[in-house]
Amino acid sequence: MTTTTRPAAPTEPTGTTARSLLASVGGQNLSLIGALAVVLALFGVLNDNYLSLSNMQVIAEAATITGLLAVVQTVVIICGGLDISVGSQAGVASVVSAMAFTSSGANPFAGMAAAVAVGVAIGVLNGVIIVYGRVNPTIATLAGLAAYKGLAQLISNGRAQGYVLNDDVFIFLGRGKIAGLPVMVWILILAAVAVHLLLKYTDIGRNIYAIGGNDTAARLAGININKYLIAVYGLIGAVAAVAGILLTARTGSGQPTSGSEGLELKAITAAALGGCALKGGKGGIGGTLLAVALLGCLENGLTVQGINAFWQNVAQGALLVAAVVIQQRRSGERAVGLPA
Numbered sequence: 092m093t094t095t096t097r098p099a100a101p102t103e104p105t106g107t108t109a110r111s112l113l114a115s116v117g118g119q120n121l122s123l124i125g126a127l128a129v130v131l132a133l134f135g136v137l138n139d140n141y142l143s144l145s146n147m148q149v150i151a152e153a154a155t156i157t158g159l160l161a162v163v164q165t166v167v168i169i170c171g172g173l174d175i176s177v178g179s180q181a182g183v184a185s186v187v188s189a190m191a192f193t194s195s196g197a198n199p200f201a202g203m204a205a206a207v208a209v210g211v212a213i214g215v216l217n218g219v220i221i222v223y224g225r226v227n228p229t230i231a232t233l234a235g236l237a238a239y240k241g242l243a244q245l246i247s248n249g250r251a252q253g254y255v256l257n258d259d260v261f262i263f264l265g266r267g268k269i270a271g272l273p274v275m276v277w278i279l280i281l282a283a284v285a286v287h288l289l290l291k292y293t294d295i296g297r298n299i300y301a302i303g304g305n306d307t308a309a310r311l312a313g314i315n316i317n318k319y320l321i322a323v324y325g326l327i328g329a330v331a332a333v334a335g336i337l338l339t340a341r342t343g344s345g346q347p348t349s350g351s352e353g354l355e356l357k358a359i360t361a362a363a364l365g366g367c368a369l370k371g372g373k374g375g376i377g378g379t380l381l382a383v384a385l386l387g388c389l390e391n392g393l394t395v396q397g398i399n400a401f402w403q404n405v406a407q408g409a410l411l412v413a414a415v416v417i418q419q420r421r422s423g424e425r426a427v428g429l430p431a
């Protein structure tokens with residue numbers, strides 16, 4: 092009786108394995124991981140306490156509100172839009188949550204419900220203006236940036252409102268921990284996972300990518316673009332309201348501008364650094380979260396080193412420009428005003 096020897100299964104070349112790993116992680120994400128490692132190493136050498144557990148928790152808590160806004164900013168950019176008013180929306184929600192908490196006899200859930208309702212209404216209003224007013228999203232939300240900031244100042248008389256740090260629910264949201272992680276960080280994680288699953292594994296997510304990639308083809312495919320745009324801006328309003336509630340819980344009172352001003356720039360910068368194409372149709376939550384971590388670590392490092400806080404704005408602006416330049420180079424489009 093003769094036996095036959097089966098040939099060994101071919102092994103995947105090492106180079107192919109490396110390329111597969113690179114493709115799964117993404118070149119953009121690897122670049123962000125490398126930049127994050129450099130920032131951590133640099134400030135870790137400059138300051139012994141920078142890499143301590145307590146400082147890492149400070150960074151995580153500080154980055155939570157930016158992270159929430161960056162996650163939903165990612166969705167609207169993928170859909171081909173933009174929202175410059177998210178910081179002002181968070182400011183309105185922060186004031187409303189504190190004022191409703193006070194007027195309802197210190198009921199935290201009434202304050203939160205009022206803030207979310209106002210946030211959704213503002214987001215839907217943005218969507219309606221863009222869709223039915225046929226206004227460019229950048230212009231519409233730029234107007235919203237000023238209008239909602241003014242609204243927050245009007246209803247609060249320009250001052251912090253209420254005091255919530257005598258309430259257990261707000262204390263838990265702002266300062267509590269679960270399994271060693273701040274509650275605020277858990278909220279960001281849950282929001283990010285939910286949005287990631289929505290984008291990657293549902294028809295809604297695929298339609299959002301389709302709208303941003305080619306709205307004409309999406310319309311011909313039967314996708315109701317108007318409905319999707321209004322829903323996406325409504326989602327932004329809801330999450331911005333959650334960010335405003337966390338801002339109230341963290342600071343102890345409703346803040347019309349302090350703490351929310353400049354959040355829109357951080358959110359857009361994080362989404363762009365994370366790989367979102369500003370023309371729509373491309374992006375993901377993983378890259379955005381890495382960019383949020385990078386911005387948070389950089390901002391904290393500059394603060395720990397006693398560097399003028401104004402340089403943080405310079406750094407954010409420079410990173411946003413760098414992200415857009417990299418996108419333009421990768422897309423192969425002709426530079427404006429230069430020969431092809």
